[in-house]
Amino acid sequence: MIENIYRPFKVIISEIKQLSENVRLFRLKLDREIDYLPAQFFMLGVWGAGEVPISVASTSGRDPYIEFGIRKVGKVTGALHELKAGEAVWMRGPFGNGFDLKTAHGRDIIFVAGGIGILPLRALINHILMERHFFGRLFLIYGSKRPSEMLFSDEIPLWKEAGIDVILTVDIKDGLWRGYTGVVTEHIDRIKTDFREACSYICGPEVMIENTVKELSLRGMPDHLINISLERRMKCGIGKCGQCYHGIEYICINGPVYTYEDIKKRLALYGA
Amino acid sequence: MIERFILDKNDLSYWLRQIRKNASLIAPVKSLVGDVVFESLEQIHEISLDHPLPPPSVKEFLFPQIETMFEYNGDEIKEIIDEEMRVVVGLRSCDASAIKIIDRFFAGETGSDYDMVHPNRKYKDPYYFSRRQNTVFISMGCNVPGAVCFCYNLGAGPFLDSGFDIQLIDLEDRYLVEADSEKGKGLVRRYDYLFRKVETGDLEDRFEALLSSISKFEKRIDLRETGQKIKNSMPDSFWQWVAERCFECGGCVYVCSLCTCFNIVDYNFSNQSGKRCRIWDTCLFKGFTEMAGRVIPQEKKEQRLKRWWFHKILYYPEQFKTFGCVGCGRCTITCPGHIDIATLSEKIMGWR
Amino acid sequence: MVAMHIIDALQRGAILIVADPRKTMLAGLAHIHLQHRCGTDVVLLNSIMNVIINEGLVNIDFVKMRTERFDEFEKVIREYTPQMAEAITGVPEEEIRRAARIYASENRTMLFYGMGITQHTTGVDNVHACANLVMLTAHVGHTATGLNPLRGHNNVQGACDMGALPDFLTGYQPVSDPDIRQRFERVWAVRLNPVPGLTLTEMISASLTKRIRAMYIMGENPVLSDPHTDHTIRSLKALDFLVVQDIFMTETTQLADVVLPGVSFAEKDGTFTNTERRVQKIRRAAIEPVGEALPDWQIISELSTRMGYSMNYRGTYEIMEEIALLTPIYRGIRHHRLEHNFGIQWPCPDTSHPGTAYLHRKRFSKGMGTFIPTPYIPPAEVPDSEFPFVLTTGRNYFQFHIGTMSRKTITLEREDPECFVEVNPEDARSLGIRNREKIRVITRRGSIDVIAKVTDRIIPGTIYIPFHFHEAPANRLTNPALDEIARIPEFKVCAARIERL
Incomplete structure (x- = not known):
């Protein structure tokens, strides 16, 4: 009998936190041991609506629960938002590759997040804070459209306390906003580090990733130290359904994390 | 190691009838208006082996167009795994070659050094393989390729050298039966009284048929x-x-x-x-x-x-x-x- | 399927001329694309014939031997010079000339038309103009020629053949003819009403005046498919009693007193007749009817029996026998004759007749072909300062009709999930509309909000909305003005305005 990797297991929602108008953080009770890495994803499902790939926002080995931040955009995420604490989510995973942390050992790290790209980076940041002594100085540039869409305003002070240099920026500011404005790439030069020795982790919309990679590369950051995470439509999570194709790759099994070196070598090569 | 036998053409229907006792038998059948389709064979004599390529491929017997994975009811999940025994007869070399490749795809192993770079690929598809394990394919070598065929240019025909369950090659009055997989060999050994040993002349005829088939390809696609x-x-x-x-x-x-x-x-x-x-x-x-x-x-x-x-x-x-x-x-x-x-x-x- | 054959012909070297206000996929492959304004079909066709006459490309022998009333027609055509046509249709004069020369001078030319010709207040004129063109050049009556209407559904031809028309019994036998009526009365043993009934659009309106008080709708969703949705809903609500028979619940079944579950093509047997008059047998029901559903003929028989007229058919083959008995063009058609072939084309006068591949061979079925002059009459509603755009409606590739079936199919719905309005980039720029912006389309009858698709597939001054979507029903906007003869509504042209939200 072959293990049925398509069969989901049931988990109960213990708590739901509203992070912004249409983003909620779902905390799930785990009745089994699951090891996962930052940027890995699970398929979360609701009967009748289907499944979506969601990357983990919590940190394995630190948190006794598992958390997912979900923005309401489509059918399945809409159904997930209908759920209340105590109700069940059907899940499979973890799938995909997590961020490679070994190459970051001994280096300064720049995290760049756009919009809900902060969710997988939150998992990463908390993971790195657990092993703080392996790494150099830490920087976070986090951009979102409006101040009201900025997530984890309660956790960002904790990160600052832990010694992370945090730069917050919004596209459209309101009366109360005291931080920066503009896209994330405009603030890269506020980071005082040797870009040729540092490494970076970037999550967000594809255009933002593209621009950030370009800017970091221009400042001399080596290709293999620029880490990104891509997003695609996925149905199986295990490299069968084909929906997450990107050139030769299936993002679900070969990604979702790539270095800029991988992108140049494996994806951009064929341009299709 | 491929095992080779000779089957008198008159005995094909008897062999198929025996096979059908333990498995559902699927074969190309000509419909009333002349379309050839793979169907569960009701009447053995309806089998249509001298046809052009049937339009739907045989992949649907391993990977159906629509397939229920499981039924859910609240907390309960009932997996629907198809374990029916099937023997598909009359597919062509190209289809048999395709199955070799999608076997590797659904196994998550490309069989090349690509696997080393991407160890994460090794997920085996349970639905595909429960069917695959219970299906035997008896493919036909093509003595006369069709006007659209170019399998020869891709090494996927007209005859296969290995990687099939059973391959039949038409030698005019008899079939050369080649069994490669264990499942295929089993299907021949169980009815060994129907088959005779291969002689040199049979292999010469096979070679002759192959040469003749290759010469008939109209398309050259590189x-x-x-x-x-x-x-x-x-x-x-x-x-x-x-x-x-x-x-x-x-x-x-x-x-x-x-x-x-x-x-x-x-x-x-x-x-x-x-x-x-x-x-x-x-x-x-x-x-x-x-x-x-x-x-x-x-x-x-x-x-x-x-x-x-x-x-x-x-x-x-x-x-x-x-x-x-x-x-x-x-x-x-x-x-x-x-x-x-x-x-x-x-x-x-x-x-x- | 027809487009596939057209592309095959192109591949073999055929020349393709497409006349369509939109740049469709076929238009992209065409040698000449005449992108005329909506509702100016007659002008375009007349001017093509003008060129043919002026340049001596008329098949004179054919006109003399097989047609009548050419002179009268010629006088009208003389007025439609290509220069004039360019002004009205927007198609360059030279393109019209080229198209006319190619059409007339090829040995064999086929003319195809779809709803874009018929769904106008001048629908009958448009068809006449097509027929005139075919007769003028003698491209009729033999292989790969003729006038080929494309139907919107698979069995429209069959429904018309079976008398689903207000003024005909089966096989286009007028209900007003006493001899014909008598024959039916003898076989059916009932008295028949000699007065022609109402057309679909007339029936909808007649319910408001209580002229019609009960209605039985089979397999249609007029709430979405008829023009002026609000009017349709009001009319159906005014009925005392409404029965709807369909395979799914629709916007129309919601208004019904009784809903009868019918079956899909896969659950029934019988015949479909396609646009080339080919009567084809559906082999056998692929699946048993789902739930309480019954095939249409069983529902009708049952209803009829309970209403006091007993219908006892053993199967659809018995009904076909009755059709053959009463319908000269189906005289020789029986189910068993359709089993081993691709069907039979009527007229088929006896059981050994192989069917008729081409109509009008050697002579027109009515005798001489009549040239009917078709002077240009503008659409019922033309753009003005208040409603400056021409709105036209149509279908998308991934959806079918009003989506009762296709929108329930997961892949099709995923590909084409939302309504949109095509706007030319020029118009979009002047109105400040961005691609994928939600805008409002308003006509004298109503308004809908849809997503703008800025594309040069459509000519400036014209906008296009597909009518598949109940969330944004295009037919809330369309004009219920009718063609006087065919009583078909003008789906294809009305005046509209667009506004940013």
Whole structure:
């Protein structure tokens, strides 16, 4: 009998936190041991609506629960938002590759997040804070459209306390906003580090990733130290359904994390 | 080690009848208006082996067009695993070659050094393999290739050297029966009284039939050269030209014996109960890559078409060391826009 | 399927001329694309005939031997010079000339038309103009020629053949003819009403005046498919009693007193008749009827029996026998004759007749072909300062009709999930409309909000909306003005305005 990797297991929602108008953080009770890495994803499902790939926002080995931040955009995420604490989510995973942390050992790290790209980076940041002594100085540039869409305003002070240099920026500011404005790439030069020795982790919309990679590369950051995470439509999570194709790759099994070196070598090569 | 036997043509129906006692027998049957389709064989004499290639490929017996994965009812999940014994007879070498390749795909092992780079690929598909384990394919070598066939150029026919369950080769008054897999050998050994040993003359006749078949191919398609050309020198205007001729009907993908993309959908019976199914899908549809919020990574038709070609002609060789095409020519028959593999490949070689 | 054959012909070297206000996929492959303004079909066709006459490309022998009333027609055509046509249709004069020369001078030419010709207040004129063109050049009556209407559904021809028309019994036998009526009365043993009934659009309106008080709708969703949705809903609500028979619940079944579950093509047997008059047998039901559903003929028989007229058919083959008995063009058609072939084309006068591949061979079925002059009459509603755009409606590739079936199919719905309005980039720029912006389309009858698709597929001054979507029903906007003879509504042209939200 072959293990049925398509069969989901049931988990109960213990708590739901509203992070912004249409983003909620779902905390799930785990009745089994699951090891996962930052940027890995699970398929979360609701009967009748289907499944979506969601990357983990919590940190394995630190948190006794598992958390997912979900923005309401489509059918399945809409159904997930209908759920209340105590109700069940059907899940499979973890799938995909997590961020490679070994190459970051001994280096300064720049995290760049756009919009809900902060969710997988939150998992990463908390993971790195657990092993703080392996790494150099830490920087976070986090951009979102409006101040009201900025997530984890309660956790960002904790990160600052832990010694992370945090730069917050919004596209459209309101009366109360005291931080920066503009896209994330405009603030890269506020980071005082040797870009040729540092490494970076970037999550967000594809255009933002593209621009950030370009800017970091221009400042001399080596290709293999620029880490990104891509997003695609996925149905199986295990490299069968084909929906997450990107050139030769299936993002679900070969990604979702790539270095800029991988992108140049494996994806951009064929341009299709 | 391939085992070879001779079966008198008069005894084929007896053999099939014995096989049918333990398994459902699927074979090409001619419908009333002349279409040949694979069906469960009711009357043994209805089998139609001297036909052109049946339009649907046999992949549907391993990977059906729509398949229930499991039924759910609140907390309960009932897996629907198909374990029916099947013997499919009368498929052609191209289809048998295709099965060899999709076996590797669904096993998550390309069998090349690609696996070493991407160890994460090794997920085995339970639905595909429960069927595969219980299915024996008895394929036919082609003595007379069809007008659209080019399997010979891809090493996928007209006869196969290995990797099949059972291969029948028509030697006019008798069949040369070649069994390669254990399942195939079992199906011959169990009825050994029907078969006689192979003699030198039989193998000479096989060779003669092969030479004669090869000489009859009308198409010459070199996908290696086509691949080099699309990789290096086909302009965007070419893909634009192709896109103008693509109706997005998905026909090429549905008839292709190697295309395996699917979608997973839920059908609810009630609020908490229903079934989760997978259905064939095609990367040529715009919605295939559509993410929530109408973000479509491959929005342009020419991008999608280009990627389909790249996948079949460049990516497959890189991963599986074989083309994503077995030269069956089904897309040539199906494509309304005349941009199937063979026709477009010729077009590409002539494009300046 | 027809387009597939057209492309095959192109591949073999045929020349393709497409006349369509939109740049469709076929238009992209055509040698000449005449992108005329909506509702100016007659002008375009007349001017093509003008060129043919002026340049001496008329098949004179054919006109003399097989047609009548040419002179009268010629006088009208003389007025439609290509220069004048360019002004009205927007198609360059030279293109018209080229198209006319190619059409007339090829040995064999086929003319195809779809709803774009018929769904106008001048629908009958448009068809006459097509027929005139065919007769003028003698491209009729033999292989690969003729006037080929494309139907919107697979069995429209069959429904018309079976008398689903207000003024005909089966096989186009007028209900007003006493001899014909008598024959039916003898076989059916009932009295028949000699007065022709109402057309679909008339029936909808007649319910408001209580002229019609009960209605039985089979397999249609007029709430979405008829023009002026609000009017349709009001009319159906005014009925005392409404029965709807369909395979799915629709916007129309919601208004019904009784809903009868019918079956899909896969659950029934019988015949479909396609646009080339080919009567084809559906082999056998692929699946048993789902739930309480019954095939249409069983529902009708049952209803009829309970209403006091007993219908006892053993199967659809018995009904076909009755059709053959009463319908000269189906005289020789029986189910068993359709089993081993691709069907039979009527007229088929006896059981050994192989069917008729081409109508009008050697002579027109009515005798001489009549040239009917078709002077240009503008659409019922033309753009003005208040409603400056021409709105036209049509279908998308991934959806079928009003989506009762196709929108329930997961892959099709995923590909084409939302309504849109095509706007030319020029118009979009002047109105400040961005691609994928939600805008409002308003006509004298109503308004809908849809997503703008800025594309040069459509000519400036014209906008296009597909009518598949109940969330944004295009037919809330369309004009219910009718063609006087065919009583078909003008789906294809009305005046509209667009506004940013």
